[in-house]
Amino acid sequence: MLSLCSHSHVLSGRNHQQQRNTPMNKYTQYLKHLCLAAVMLMTATTQHAQEIPITGEAFFTGSGFGMQSGGISTLTFNxxxxxxxxxxxxxxxxxxxxxxxxxxxxxxxxxxxxLTAPVTPEWTIIFGGSTYQFDLLAVSSATMTSTGVSLSGTGVATVSGATTRDPTPYQFSLEGTGSGFNYTIAVPEPQTIALLVSGVAVVLLWARRCQRI
Structure with a gap:
């Protein structure tokens, strides 16, 4: 009886193996593997698509005024x-x-x-269906007098809407000059813009020389 039961189990196992090897089962297994590969590819593609940091810099000009009271300096923009x-x-x-x-x-x-508190957002631009923002989370240096203001710090830039980018760590700086705590402000200072433009010109000149060689 024990031998018969064992033989029956072996036959059942063989029949099961034969069923697994039928063309239909092989096709089903192939589809399962194909679907799994597609899901893994979609997951990897989605993760890669989300990892797009912001590049470049934004420059602003305008005016503002300062106030100092109780050991706190506040810069308000016009x-x-x-x-x-x-x-x-x-x-x-x-x-x-x-x-x-x-x-x-x-x-x-x-x-x-x-900072007395993080400024979220510090600045916002809405253009072309996209919202560009910067959150100021910390300052590395800040000085205010009646004739000028200077500030630099760090935070996170974001772009959402028609164009989407991942939140990206960014630096922030501004310079303001004036009198009576009324300032003309540049973010960053005009000198930085001049250096950037001259740097681009040097790169373009170098590229043209390389093309001639």
Whole structure:
């Protein structure tokens, strides 16, 4: 009886193996593997598509005023500020596009300055169906006097809407000059723009020379 039962189990196993090897079962297994591969490919493609950081820089000009009270310095912008120039992902924005800037408050001065709170967002541009923003999360240096203001910090830039990019760590800086705590402000300072433009000119000149060789 034990031998018969064992033989029956072997036959059942063979029949099951034969069923697994039928063309229909092989086709079903092939479809399963194909679907699994497609899902893995779609997942990898989606993850890759999401990993697109922002490139380039945005430059602004405008004006603002400062206040100091109780050890806190606050810079308020006279909105709208004006977008003047952009590189990378910001190059599609038309110069002259208005931008909205939020006030910035900090304690201390110079390298010891600290934000009273993160500014989210610090600035916003809406252009071509996309929203460009920057969140100021920390300052590395900030100084305010009656004749000038200077600030640099770090945060995260985002682009959403018609164009989408992953949140990207970015640096932020501004310079303002004036009197009576009323400033003409550049983000970043005009000197940076001049250096950038001259750098682009040098690269273009070098590229043309390479083409002639």
């Amino acid at each position: 909105n709208p500020m004006t977008f003047t120039f952009g590189t990378g992902d910001y190059s599609v924005i038309t110069p002259g596009t208005p931008a909205t800037f939020a006030p910035i408050s900090w304690t201390g001065s110079g390298p010891s300055a600290m």
